[in-house]
Amino acid sequence: MIIIHQGRIVAQDRIENLAQGGAARLRVLNPGAEADAALCAVNGVAAVHAEPNGVFRVEATQDAASPDSLRTALAAAAVPFGLIELGAAHGLEDAYLRLTADSEPDTRDGSQFPSSTPKPQPDA
Secondary structure (H helix, E strand, O other): OEEEEEEEEEEOOHHHHHHOOOOOOEEEEEOOOOHHHHHHHHOOOEEEEEHHHHHHEEEEEEEEEOHHHHHHHHHHHHHHHHHEEEEOOOOOOHHHHHOOOOOOOOOOOOOOOOOOOOOOOOOO
16 A cells, blocks of 8 residues: 655555554553553553543554554553453554644645635636
8 A cells, every 4th residue: 555645655565564553542441650651561562642531542662572462461461450442553544644644735836725724716
């Protein structure tokens, strides 16, 4: 698969590789600093992002084990905190948004306009 943004190729790989930008998304009954620390301590975890309602997004290091192995280790670390849900963190849509999020619209040729600026209409 090839992802093109503003006329430039920003990624080219197999779908499953593009969608692996993060390791896991999980939800626990008892979130907090201890749950965060337990998830951070799992081998292969690069970062843990706490979100509302007991949700954590966990990103893998480049040299992490397979996504399935990492999710198994994360599940074991999260069980003491009341693991409710565990799944892949990113799908293809998330990969696209991640790869294109840092760029500004290209307005040099007038073909794209920022969302707050209406496109001028030709005089009749």
